[in-house]
Amino acid sequence: MEKREELYRGKAKTVYLTDDSDKLILLFRNDTSAFDGEKIEQLERKGEVNNKFNHFIMSRLEEAGISTQVEALVSDTESLVKKLKMIPVECVVRNVAAGSLVRRLGVEEGQSLNPPVFEFFLKNDALHDPMVNDFHIVSFGWATEAQIASMKALTFAVNNVLKKLFDDAGMILVDYKLEFGLDKDGEIVLGDEFTPDGCRLWDKETRKKMDKDRFRQGLGSVVETYIEVAERLGIKL
Numbered sequence: 131m132e133k134r135e136e137l138y139r140g141k142a143k144t145v146y147l148t149d150d151s152d153k154l155i156l157l158f159r160n161d162t163s164a165f166d167g168e169k170i171e172q173l174e175r176k177g178e179v180n181n182k183f184n185h186f187i188m189s190r191l192e193e194a195g196i197s198t199q200v201e202a203l204v205s206d207t208e209s210l211v212k213k214l215k216m217i218p219v220e221c222v223v224r225n226v227a228a229g230s231l232v233r234r235l236g237v238e239e240g241q242s243l244n245p246p247v248f249e250f251f252l253k254n255d256a257l258h259d260p261m262v263n264d265f266h267i268v269s270f271g272w273a274t275e276a277q278i279a280s281m282k283a284l285t286f287a288v289n290n291v292l293k294k295l296f297d298d299a300g301m302i303l304v305d306y307k308l309e310f311g312l313d314k315d316g317e318i319v320l321g322d323e324f325t326p327d328g329c330r331l332w333d334k335e336t337r338k339k340m341d342k343d344r345f346r347q348g349l350g351s352v353v354e355t356y357i358e359v360a361e362r363l364g365i366k367l
């Protein structure tokens with residue numbers, strides 16, 4: 131597989147074309163951003179840790195029957211993935227109240243959510259990723275009703291797999307964000323990434339934050355803590 135020119139540069143990853151028109155290479159960079167790109171820092175080793183973390187999680191999801199775009203690790207910081215036409219919405223599931231839910235509704239951080247809460251956000255940094263619902267998504271043509279139903283079902287299926295995976299490793303999966311796309315056959319496939327940059331993980335006993343909130347809130351030891359999460363899951367770095 132030969133890497134070709136850059137297709138797109140996101141806040142933390144760069145996407146490259148390859149000599150296969152159905153495949154892309156994702157490069158996980160050390161750039162770490164928060165507040166819609168207002169705070170950006172380079173954190174040494176983060177690209178490598180997130181690339182291997184994402185590959186491990188996506189492989190567990192594939193084993194559980196959830197189709198993902200990840201094909202293979204191609205270097206410490208790069209993965210080969212299927213090319214998808216991305217749907218421009220973020221799917222968030224929350225098992226415990228935190229983050230924007232707490233700010234929006236004035237509820238207490240740490241409250242368990244039964245059933246878990248599902249939310250859609252439009253991917254748009256300039257508008258600060260506003261919350262949208264099914265009607266906006268269908269009316270503006272971002273996805274069909276059937277695709278919305280698939281995204282919801284898959285996001286909850288991911289919850290069942292990953293809640294247990296993290297629980298077994300002594301952590302609570304508080305919430306997470308997924309993005310989906312359509313493959314060349316028009317099937318919904320999980321894209322983007324699953325790393326501590328896009329989820330919240332708390333230690334089960336101490337409730338120590340083990341995700342990007344360490345960066346957002348200036349708590350320090352960001353990559354060190356991501357490595358601790360990876361080691362608890364048995365990921366080889």
Ligand code: 5GP
Nearest residue numbers: 222228229230231305306307327328329330
């Ligand atoms: P919140 O809405 O509380 O800010 O985020 C909910 C969950 O989705 C958190 O785990 C957060 O990390 C993730 N999330 C939401 N929006 C984004 C985003 O634009 N980028 C990343 N990396 N994660 C996001």
